[in-house]
Amino acid sequence: MRIHLIAALFLYSIGSFAEQRITISGFVREEKSREQLPGVNVYIGGTSYATATNSYGFYSLTVPASDSAVLSFSLVGYEKQDRKVGLQKNTELDVFLTSANQLEEVVVKANRDDNVSQRAQMSQIEVPVGQIKKIPALFGEKDVLKVLQLMPGVQKGTEGQTGLYVRGGGPDQNLIILDDAVVYNANHLFGFFSVFNSDAIKGVELTKGGFPARYGGRLSSVVEMNMKEGSKDKLHGQGGIGLISSRLTLEGPIKKEKSSFLVSGRRTYLDVIASPFIARQQRGNEDQVRPGYYFYDLNAKMNYGLGKKDKLYLSGYFGKDKLYVNEKSKTYEGKTRLDWGNATATVRWNHLLTQKLFVNTSLIFSDFDFGISDYFKDIGPDGSKSSEYSMQYHSRIRDLGIKTDLDFYPSSSHVVKFGLQATFHKSVPSALAITGTDIVTQDQRTNQSYKSLEGGIYLEDTWRVFDPLKINAGLRISIYQTKTGKYLRPEPRFSAAWRLAHDLSFKASYAQMNQYMHLLSNTGLGLPTDLWVPATGRIAPQRSEQFAAGFAKDIEKPALTITLEGYYKKMNHIISYKEGASFLDITGGNANELSWEDNVTSGKGWSYGGEFLIQRKTGRLSGWIGYTLSWTYWNFPELNFGKTFFPRYDRRHDLSLVGIYEINKKITLSANWVYGTGNALTLPVAKFNGVREYFFGQASSNDDHLLVTELTEYQERSNFRAEPYHRMDAAIQFHKKKKRHERTWEISIYNVYNRKNPFFYDMGKDMEHYGNASKYTLKKYSLFPILPSFSYNFKF
Known part of the structure; x- marks a missing residue:
């Protein structure tokens, strides 16, 4: 009887240990400004335990209790940070990330949750x-x-x-x-x-x-x-x-x-x-x-x-x-x-x-x-x-x-x-x-x-x-x-x-x-x-x-x-x-x-x-x-x-x-x-002159109240x-860091090769070749030429 009791207590203790979990939570911020960072990947490398900060930089990760683990924080454009944490009790851990040098090759090595391919969300x-x-x-x-x-x-x-x-x-x-x-x-x-x-x-x-x-x-x-x-x-x-x-x-x-x-x-x-x-x-x-x-x-x-x-x-x-x-x-x-x-x-x-x-x-x-x-x-x-x-x-x-x-x-x-x-x-x-x-x-x-x-x-x-x-x-x-x-x-x-x-x-x-x-x-x-x-x-x-x-x-x-x-x-x-x-x-x-x-x-x-x-x-x-x-x-x-x-x-x-x-x-x-x-x-398929009566909505036979108007016919x-x-734009920026500030001069060109893209079309009269008669032709109007x-x- 005693042996069965000891065995039961032993199995219970193992089950209790196996079920014991702890939670690590906190905020991730940018080091200099102290602004909270959304979308930071938080994970334990080599495991499936991972999460990401919400819109206000908050994260929470629940994992099995153990001695310790390395918790990693990564976000595109910031240097990845690893923190060794104990996993014996619930822990609050705030982290500050440093902006990465964008001129250098930035390779963020993270677990699979850092990849777009592993997010459930698509079309984002x-x-x-x-x-x-x-x-x-x-x-x-x-x-x-x-x-x-x-x-x-x-x-x-x-x-x-x-x-x-x-x-x-x-x-x-x-x-x-x-x-x-x-x-x-x-x-x-x-x-x-x-x-x-x-x-x-x-x-x-x-x-x-x-x-x-x-x-x-x-x-x-x-x-x-x-x-x-x-x-x-x-x-x-x-x-x-x-x-x-x-x-x-x-x-x-x-x-x-x-x-x-x-x-x-x-x-x-x-x-x-x-x-x-x-x-x-x-x-x-x-x-x-x-x-x-x-x-x-x-x-x-x-x-x-x-x-x-x-x-x-x-x-x-x-x-x-x-x-x-x-x-x-x-x-x-x-x-x-x-x-x-x-x-x-x-x-x-x-x-x-x-x-x-x-x-x-x-x-x-x-x-x-x-x-x-x-x-x-x-x-x-x-x-x-x-x-x-x-x-x-x-x-x-x-x-x-x-x-x-x-x-x-x-x-x-x-x-x-x-x-x-x-x-x-x-x-x-x-x-x-x-x-x-x-x-x-x-x-x-x-x-x-x-x-x-x-x-x-x-x-x-x-x-x-x-x-x-x-x-x-x-x-x-x-x-x-x-x-x-x-x-x-x-x-x-x-x-x-x-x-x-x-x-x-x-x-x-x-x-x-x-x-x-x-x-x-x-x-x-x-x-x-x-x-x-x-x-x-x-x-x-x-x-x-x-x-x-x-x-x-x-x-x-x-x-x-x-x-x-x-x-x-x-x-x-x-x-x-x-x-x-x-x-x-x-x-x-x-x-x-x-x-x-x-x-x-x-x-x-x-x-x-x-x-x-x-x-x-x-x-x-x-x-x-x-x-x-x-x-x-x-x-x-x-x-x-x-x-x-x-x-x-x-x-x-x-x-x-x-x-x-x-x-x-x-x-x-x-x-x-x-x-x-x-x-x-x-676009209209035809234009022609017509006669419209105009007398504030009242009938009149007086020719003074008849206006000759241009009528437009549409189909489908x-x-x-x-x-x-199509259009090409280009720019060059000149940066300079001074003692107390940075300055940037930018020269840009909109529509580099001066493409005359259509802004709208209109049917206009062309009387040059028809004397008193007129022919309507389709005219294109462009808005922006090359613009430095x-x-x-x-x-x-």
């Missing part, structure tokens, strides 16, 4: 901000969104535009997030520049498919950006002076090692430079026209450590564009204004509940505002006002939301994320007021306002099922309610990676997405006149399903990542204007009778294709090659006679070559070449394919 691209700052850009303005356009699966819109068309989706189908806040209009200067100042951005991540369950509200992509936290060691600054704008960023500690701040601003000065020349040119003229344009943006962030387990963040973005024209003469005075802008604010609280449970709670505000104002008055011979006209147009969308996300690390095989969010939307698609002394324009007013509530709850698990197979499976339940409609939609998500070799994986994914806020556009240019409108009882939410599969391979020497993916996406309830409708359509008469719902129609779309990417992020020679082959189709019962057609941004072939070569510590060369099939356009949509687009630019950048 990360672009180092350091690379973004070295790539040639229009007017030298470094632009995050234009760099993303160089990636496979992301189509460019029109020449110079920042709009993203991802896997057949429109620009409104991209969820663009800055510090948890949604940015609704990411454009400056009518889409030629984005609102994101790269000096203030810490990281950029693009997800095109296989979306994790924590993301929702859009169909095509997620672009997630986080602002820098601000240096905690000492005051730092950087800035630049360019042809059209200047910028300045300051960051530093509020209380050393505990709190910090960051402030970054940028402004154009075209209006300031041009104003004296315009005034001098028009001096003495009776008729004076004074145009002007400028934009500015401001990023600000503050963080404060409330203790070892709590941290508070406050961040915001504020930006504005303004275009104005002032006219004055003896008989006339007029003022026209066009302005739009974004404002976001986020308050975030990080709390570490246990070594295995991390919580982030955010209060979020986002606002996009667009307005047009037009005023003129006629002046009589005696200087008195004889007639007057005023028009005020306004469109806006404003969000107020709250979200809570929890990261749970139950074991080294699971990372569980779950959370919920709620957003209150208030949208004003159209508010119009027209007044005047003319009987036609007297007192026309409309104000359309919509309130809605959007919510979501999600659960996802990244699970290493067994050594070759890793999956990310999740479910999101989205809820939307407005006065005229209510929707409850499940959104299953799944992605998996099957390791075929130590550096090669096959990946597959599936995702359903719903979108409750829509963008109405009839230009395809991403202008601020495009309107954000909500789903209603009449207009259903957009919905998509996407399947993707492909291969991912990592090569150690040289450090390359290669991906090959194919996808198929279906989209339902996408919306568009009806034939002839626009954002300011008051041709029906009384503005009070207008409703945007009467001007739109819904349909479906589908897109499929293949993408190839070979990318190198580190080393003296870095860059990527990206190629996309794709097809996109739309079908609307009320458009194009019900026939299927190509949308404007369908592009069969798209190729991007990007190279950055650091000759030495003082000189960096960079270049990119892009090629793309021309956009699908709708997308009946013309523009010329192929220079800039001066500094850092201290």
Whole structure:
């Protein structure tokens, strides 16, 4: 009996020891600035025990108890660090990584989880901000969104535009997030520049498919950006002076090692430079026209450590564009204004509940505002006002939301994320007021306002099922309610990676997405006149399903990542204007009778294709090659006679070559070449003169009220394919380190070989060879010829 008891106790003790596990957790930060680093790989070499830091630099790894082990920390662009730790009890370990010398060959030797081929997530691209700052850009303005356009699966819109068309989706189908806040209009200067100042951005991540369950509200992509936290060691600054704008960023500690701040601003000065020349040119003229344009943006962030387990963040973005024209003469005075802008604010609280449970709670505000104002008055011979006209147009969308996300690390095989969010939307698609002394324009007013509530709850698990197979499976339940409609939609998500070799994986994914806020556009240019409108009882939410599969391979020497993916996406309830409708359509008469719902129609779309990417992020020679082959189709019962057609941004072939070569510590060369099939356009098939009666809607037989007008005849949509687009840009940077600061001179050339790419086409009259008769010919208009630019950048 005693022997059996001893044996039972012995087996129990062995089982208890075998089941005993300990947890190592902490934060990984950058050594100099003390900023928390996301995406750092944390692992024990030679084992399957591995994890990665979350968006706030936190990691948690649970392993069997033992004497000790070597814990490794690695991230592209930083020196790998090994730490020997005891594994007898739970341990908190904070680590600081040092930036690697980018001029040297950087080879990060890590376990398989450090490779892209072993991540469960697919269709995801990360672009180092350091690379973004070295790539040639229009007017030298470094632009995050234009760099993303160089990636496979992301189509460019029109020449110079920042709009993203991802896997057949429109620009409104991209969820663009800055510090948890949604940015609704990411454009400056009518889409030629984005609102994101790269000096203030810490990281950029693009997800095109296989979306994790924590993301929702859009169909095509997620672009997630986080602002820098601000240096905690000492005051730092950087800035630049360019042809059209200047910028300045300051960051530093509020209380050393505990709190910090960051402030970054940028402004154009075209209006300031041009104003004296315009005034001098028009001096003495009776008729004076004074145009002007400028934009500015401001990023600000503050963080404060409330203790070892709590941290508070406050961040915001504020930006504005303004275009104005002032006219004055003896008989006339007029003022026209066009302005739009974004404002976001986020308050975030990080709390570490246990070594295995991390919580982030955010209060979020986002606002996009667009307005047009037009005023003129006629002046009589005696200087008195004889007639007057005023028009005020306004469109806006404003969000107020709250979200809570929890990261749970139950074991080294699971990372569980779950959370919920709620957003209150208030949208004003159209508010119009027209007044005047003319009987036609007297007192026309409309104000359309919509309130809605959007919510979501999600659960996802990244699970290493067994050594070759890793999956990310999740479910999101989205809820939307407005006065005229209510929707409850499940959104299953799944992605998996099957390791075929130590550096090669096959990946597959599936995702359903719903979108409750829509963008109405009839230009395809991403202008601020495009309107954000909500789903209603009449207009259903957009919905998509996407399947993707492909291969991912990592090569150690040289450090390359290669991906090959194919996808198929279906989209339902996408919306568009009806034939002839626009954002300011008051041709029906009384503005009070207008409703945007009467001007739109819904349909479906589908897109499929293949993408190839070979990318190198580190080393003296870095860059990527990206190629996309794709097809996109739309079908609307009320458009194009019900026939299927190509949308404007369908592009069969798209190729991007990007190279950055650091000759030495003082000189960096960079270049990119892009090629793309021309956009699908709708052109008229005939023009002719006709007679239209015009008498304020009343019949008349008086010939004075008959106008001869030019009529245009259209047939099917997308009946013309523009010329192929191709362009090369190049730049050279000269760096110099001085005692207290660094400076960089950059000379860049946009469109090196002066390619005249089409910006738009028009049917123009050609009367030179036909006497009094005329013949219409197709004319191409280009926007940007070869454009050299220079800039001066500094850092201290």
